[in-house]
Amino acid sequence: MARRYWNINLPEMMEAGVHFGHGVRKWNPKMDPYIHVKRKGIHILNITRTARFLSEACDLVFDAGSMGKNFLIVGTKNKAAGSVASAAIKARCHYVNKKWLGGMLTNWSTTETRLQRFRDLRAEQKMGKFNRLPKRDAAMLKRKLFTLQTYLGGIKYMTGLPDIVIIVDQQEEYTALRECVILGIPTICLIDTNCDPDIADISIPANDDAIASIQLILNKLVYAICEGRSSYIL
Secondary structure, three states: OOOOOOOOOHHHHHHOOOOEEEEOOOOOHHHHHHEEEEEOOEEEEOHHHHHHHHHHHHHHHHHHHHOOOOEEEEOOOHHHHHHHHHHHHHHOOEEEOOOOOOOOOOOHHHHHHHHHHHHHHHHHHHOOHHHHOOHHHHHHHHHHHHHHHHHHHHHOOOOOOOOEEEEEOOOOOHHHHHHHHHHOOOEEEEEOOOOOOOOOOEEEEOOOOOHHHHHHHHHHHHHHHHHHHHOOOO
16 A cells, blocks of 8 residues: 555654663664664664654554554553553553563463453452452452453453554563564564664664653554554445
8 A cells, every 4th residue: 555644753753752762881783773873872763764664664554454453552661551551542452551471472272261251250240249259259359350450451352363563662572572473473663772673573763761752653653553443444
């Protein structure tokens, strides 16, 4: 499909601090092509290249959204968790924003079992079954439900493996990224100057520590997903 205009502009990216990388001692040499300059001990990313890769990612998710594909957004560190949940809910995507449970995708049968247990407990609570149990048993089930909600709440409606996974912070979510690679699930990854740009299918060089930077990247992707979904015809 033809390329689209996603209103990605450099001043907006600069204002969000997208261009700030890590300290020069904390970097992956593979990121050299994406670094513009060293300044005051930190690497400054070339946001012209960032804009290009972000645009490519938007094209990809638009096309996927227009075909009814399912997305999973992953970002579990504190600075990303809120933005990940908000973006995912807005675009009707699945998400993980608390903790990635090892094997969540590669051991999908176990994840399905956990999800079914989660759904059963939610249904039992809504029907008031917890209130008819001894206090100790009810408290135990409430704790179990709380744990499942914390870790699986963002994927409670997921019935199979996602078609595309969007990852915020490659280093933090490396286990999730590796599971996607093993399963051949296409990935879009926000990468800082300490990351390997060759692992994900589309790597977007950007500051992964600033909330404003994370929000900007996710907002552009979410807009493209929503635009794609609006053109989806069953």
